[in-house]
Amino acid sequence: MPHGKQTVKKLMAHGASTNSLELSGDTKLFDRVARKWNVDYAFYQTEPGKYLLFFKSGQADAMTACFSEYSRKVLDKAKSRQPTIPEQLKMRLRRLVLMLWTE
Secondary structure: OOOOEOOHHHHHOOOOOEEEEEEEOOHHHHHHHHHHHOOOEEEEEEEOOEEEEEEEHHHHHHHHHHHHHHHHHHHHHHHOOOOOHHHHHHHHHHHHHHHHHHO
16 A cells, blocks of 8 residues: 555555645645655646645544645745845835935
8 A cells, every 4th residue: 555645546546535735835844744644645737836635534544634834835935025126126226326326
């Protein structure tokens, strides 16, 4: 029996009941976190950038912990995002204009 990430068909073949969650975002980050929690799961893409995450019902507690860690990492990543180079240039240009104007 395969463990970890697998196809929906293989996950359903385990014979256990499954649950699903909507996931929009970075599936690779979720893969890294899920490996740590040793859960069986599968992604099904519903539209670009949006997925259904299937997992075994018996692993609901582990999946809850895994998903909360994933959510925390996504939020931390969003908070620590540095401005892009064009954004940095715009900010510096504004500061320069303000500095020249106030002189």
